[in-house]
Amino acid sequence: MRRLIWKLLLVATLGFIAYMGSFFVYPDVGALAKKNPGKTAFMEWREAQWAEQGVKKTITQRWVPISQVSPLLIKAILIGEDDKFYHHEGFDYEAMEQAFEKNLKAGHFAAGASTISQQLIKNLFLSPEKSLTRKVKEAILTWRMEHTLSKRRILELYVNVAEWGDGIFGIEAASRHYFHKPASALSSMEAARLASVLPNPIRFSAVGDQRYVTFRSGLIHSIMVRRGVAIDGFKEVMEAKDEPGIEAAPPVDQAAQPQDATSPQNGAQTGAQNGAQGPGGEAPQPAAAQAAPEPASGKAADKPAEAPARP
Numbered sequence: 001m002r003r004l005i006w007k008l009l010l011v012a013t014l015g016f017i018a019y020m021g022s023f024f025v026y027p028d029v030g031a032l033a034k035k036n037p038g039k040t041a042f043m044e045w046r047e048a049q050w051a052e053q054g055v056k057k058t059i060t061q062r063w064v065p066i067s068q069v070s071p072l073l074i075k076a077i078l079i080g081e082d083d084k085f086y087h088h089e090g091f092d093y094e095a096m097e098q099a100f101e102k103n104l105k106a107g108h109f110a111a112g113a114s115t116i117s118q119q120l121i122k123n124l125f126l127s128p129e130k131s132l133t134r135k136v137k138e139a140i141l142t143w144r145m146e147h148t149l150s151k152r153r154i155l156e157l158y159v160n161v162a163e164w165g166d167g168i169f170g171i172e173a174a175s176r177h178y179f180h181k182p183a184s185a186l187s188s189m190e191a192a193r194l195a196s197v198l199p200n201p202i203r204f205s206a207v208g209d210q211r212y213v214t215f216r217s218g219l220i221h222s223i224m225v226r227r228g229v230a231i232d233g234f235k236e237v238m239e240a241k242d243e244p245g246i247e248a249a250p251p252v253d254q255a256a257q258p259q260d261a262t263s264p265q266n267g268a269q270t271g272a273q274n275g276a277q278g279p280g281g282e283a284p285q286p287a288a289a290q291a292a293p294e295p296a297s298g299k300a301a302d303k304p305a306e307a308p309a310r311p
Contacts, residue, residue, distance in 0.1 A: 062172035188230035
């Protein structure tokens, strides 16, 4: 009997390892580099939930390339969701450690540490269930995606499949639903409000007066102002071509230049350092409409209010 039990345990263990190993091959994450996904696993889960409740609802989604999404929205999402997006390979280990300590202290799941990449994988292929099996699948697929897709493509996929309300998926549908305008025309405050509800878009509304939304969006917006991106003309500056003859400008000898707090270079650097641990802590980078500006970490003082645990 004991031998039989050990054999069964061995078979079960090998079966589990083989099952998890299959996620190193399937699904084909690499296909997302050129092909937009259809209905995601989370959309199907939401439809099943409606059917169980006897509710007649449909998914609303409009796909847009990231070049047609306001850079202000991209910046707000990075600030609110993943301040180290451009500095990690899918996992924010420091945030995971902090979340573990908070959950251990609270005695229940009170905080999460999912990056944008992890959230995207969950939306595309998995379910919202909280289990060790799902987290292992999520980790494998996140690792594969980060080594297959560009950061720009990950952001493009994320803003197009993220849920912004009951049945509202993707930033274009959300922007038109809440603000009656395309995603390319969002203002800085509208972008901040949309970013603030991502942790729980069913509970919170981007146009509501809930205390959490008002506070969190205000904090995100204040960080955007400190970064110099929540200003008129930001999009035009980021999309503008270089002035004629800029390529012929002589290189600057950085070593020979004294750097002080008032120099342009030092200003950009200290702006990132003195601004929050904030996602998006750098000075604006060129070509924001082509690829989202890369954030740099700073001090925790600018970090947006802690979001509630995701459902």
